[in-house]
Amino acid sequence: MTPRTVLVTGGNRGIGRAIALELAAAGHRVAITSRNGSGPEGVLAVQADVTDAASLDAAFTVVETELGPVEVVVANAGITKDTLLLRMTEADFDDVVATNLGGSFRVVKRASKGMLKARFGRVILISSVVGMLGSAGQVNYASSKSALIGFARSLTRELGGRGITANVVAPGFIESDMTAELPEAQQKDYLGRIPVGRFGSGDDVAKTVLWLASDDAAYISGAVIPVDGGLGMGH
Ligand code: NDP
Numbered sequence: 237m238t239p240r241t242v243l244v245t246g247g248n249r250g251i252g253r254a255i256a257l258e259l260a261a262a263g264h265r266v267a268i269t270s271r272n273g274s275g276p277e278g279v280l281a282v283q284a285d286v287t288d289a290a291s292l293d294a295a296f297t298v299v300e301t302e303l304g305p306v307e308v309v310v311a312n313a314g315i316t317k318d319t320l321l322l323r324m325t326e327a328d329f330d331d332v333v334a335t336n337l338g339g340s341f342r343v344v345k346r347a348s349k350g351m352l353k354a355r356f357g358r359v360i361l362i363s364s365v366v367g368m369l370g371s372a373g374q375v376n377y378a379s380s381k382s383a384l385i386g387f388a389r390s391l392t393r394e395l396g397g398r399g400i401t402a403n404v405v406a407p408g409f410i411e412s413d414m415t416a417e418l419p420e421a422q423q424k425d426y427l428g429r430i431p432v433g434r435f436g437s438g439d440d441v442a443k444t445v446l447w448l449a450s451d452d453a454a455y456i457s458g459a460v461i462p463v464d465g466g467l468g469m470g471h
Contacts (some may be wrong), residue, residue: 238451240358241265243299243306245286245343246313248275250412251362254438255310255445262446267299267306269313286313286339289346296346305350308358308449311340314380316414318373329376336380340387344402348395357400358449361388362441365408365464368471381406385460392458401457403448408464410436431466 247256247268256279260266267280269292275281280302284295299306314336317328344359351357366374367381384404391402409415409426415435418426427435444463447453462468 237263239263239265240307240449241267241299241303241305242308242310242449243267243269243296243343243347244310244312245269245284245339247279247310248272248281250414251407251410251438251441252310252312254442255312258439258442258446259308259449264308264449265303267295267303269295286311286343287334289342292342292346300350305354306347307351307354307356308360309343309347310360310362310445311343311384312362313339314362314414316374316377316417318377320373321375324375332376333380333383336377337383337387340384344387344391348400351400352395352398355399357395357398358453359388359391359400359402360445360448361402361404363404363406363460365406365462365468365471367406368460369468388460389458396457401448401454403453403456403458404460405441405444405448406460406462406464406468407441408436408462408467410438410441410463412438426467429467430464431469434465436463436465 242264244256246252248270256268268275269284273283282295282298284291361384363384364381366378388402388404
């Protein structure tokens with residue numbers, strides 16, 4: 237295993253936290269961003285808001301000084317603002333797209349500078365099964381998540397020759413603060429549609445990200461990897 241310098245956005249809780257801890261346990265040098273600057277023990281926590289390029293730039297500078305140039309970037313920070321289309325405001329739409337898609341753009345753009353210099357990089361974008369399946373009440377969220385596929389595939393064509401891979405991980409229903417907010421009836425409905433018969437955990441996603449960051453995944457790029465217990469099969 238080659239130890240890498242890794243940055244995970246939104247690594248203070250949920251899936252991002254599980255990813256950060258899994259990669260740190262495997263021996264990588266891990267930094268996370270969080271909006272309040274806090275993070276789990278054993279990783280470097282830096283403050284950043286992914287909707288603000290200047291705060292991300294400052295966070296990268298700290299990480300580069302403390303741990304070296306970022307070699308693996310995991311664009312994980314994301315939000316939902318669910319409501320039916322007719323009730324969805326411009327702000328509901330714009331906020332979700334600015335965080336989930338715009339945030340990924342900002343963090344990957346900043347990371348690509350060091351990756352191009354090093355002629356090595358792993359870009360891992362956390363999408364969602366609903367980016368492909370669609371989901372009533374999530375026009376904003378599903379759009380922001382499916383767009384990440386075009387993002388990773390364009391990046392693969394643009395930077396593939398420079399030792400940089402870009403892949404999408406598409407989790408299904410993962411237990412976290414985000415899914416805890418959903419009404420019980422909706423949670424039950426999801427469970428009934430998951431062939432493996434359980435919700436996923438942050439660790440399920442983290443192990444996939446660990447593999448994508450590893451030397452073994454050097455020839456995987458532009459891929460969409462579902463971690464969804466079969467929920468999105470065929471999409
Ligand atoms: P959580 O709500 O538990 O965590 C979201 C994380 O994103 C938090 O760390 C939050 O930081 C951070 N974040 C949100 N907005 C910003 C911002 N503007 N700048 C910086 N950080 C921000 O969600 P999950 O862990 O469940 O989700 C993580 C990712 O996985 C998201 O992209 C989500 O869309 C995706 N996903 C989740 C699924 C699930 O079932 N849970 C399924 C499929 C995909 P803060 O603590 O400051 O709010």
